[in-house]
Amino acid sequence: MRKRFVAVLSWSWVGAQWFVSPSLFAADLQTIVQRNRLIVAVKDNVRPLGFRDAQGRLQGFEIEIAQRLAQALLGRPTAIEFKAVSNRDRLSAVTGETVDFAIARVTVNASRARIVAFSEPYYLDGTGIITKSAAIQAQRDLTSQTIAVLNNASTIAALRYQFPQVKLIGAESYSAGKQLIESGQAIGFAADVSVLAGWVQEFPEYRILPFRASTEPLAIVFPKGLESDELRRRVDQLLRQWKSEGWLQQRATYWGLP
Structure with missing residues (x-):
């Protein structure tokens, strides 16, 4: 098990002494239990996955x-330190081991899997289309229509x-x-x-069409390597349990995710 160490200088009457302690950011399960808190990268601006309420408190699926996970691993749901990250920094926070793992709307793909490890999926995301037109009900109704995209x-x-x-317009x-759309x-x-689920919650005159252009799993991101394997396996076990119990689907529905 690989651990990074930091040296701490302590002075006493008998002279200077150096004490070495494990880094707070080592990602193995034993260190997390000893630390008694998780350090997790999340989004704070993507409703309904991770966002701040009117009082500035983090909430979301x-x-x-x-x-x-904090409750299951450490016995308290509050045994957690959140670090809000941008899309650009989601993976580097994990690979740099400044967090234990990231739950930050990261989709699984082959290029990412070369540098990080993924949990089992907790939600199937994908490309959808939002509209406020009652005339669009099925895929055939999109023929010759213009759709905006980033x-x-x-x-x-x-x-x-x-x-x-x-037809696509940027x-x-x-x-x-x-x-x-408004124009x-x-x-x-x-x-x-x-992302579109949050749009609908903010602007309820819109709705998400009942078909997708793609399906992409969202998963928790861990550092690659043996030190995080035990933690990842334990998280996978919990996700499978919550999936079989229906908790993941129930909470996704609660937060307005289709």
Whole structure:
């Protein structure tokens, strides 16, 4: 088991002494239990996965998963330190071992699997389409319609493959995409369903169409290596249990995830 160490200088009447203690950020389960808290990277701006309420408190589906892991592993749902991360920093927080793991809307793919380890999926995300038009009910209703999508988004390829009859128009941001719909330049907006669920909660005149261009699993991210294997296996065991009990589906539904 690999551990990093930091040296602490302590002075006494008999002279200077050096004490060596394990790094707080080592990712093995034994160290976490000794530390008595989890350190978890999360999103704080993606409703309903991880976001802040009016009082600034973190909440959401992924936040609840992290809290239940703290309860299962350490006996208290509050035995946890959250570190909010941007999309760009989600993996580097894990590989740099500044957190034990990340629950931050990370989809599993082959390129990421080369540098980090993944848990079993806790939710099946994917590319969906949002609209407020009552005329769009089925995939065939999208023929010759214009859908907005973020510029250079990875979802573009899936949209072109699944919906070749749809015209795509680029947007620089989600708010710009919404403006394209409001101005009549697009009938809908395509993005990850987990993000669109938050859009619907904020703007209930919109709805997510009942089909997807792709399906992508969301999973918890761990450092690669033997030191995190025991923790990852324990988390996998808990996720399988919560899935079989229906807790994951129940909480996803509670948070408005389709």
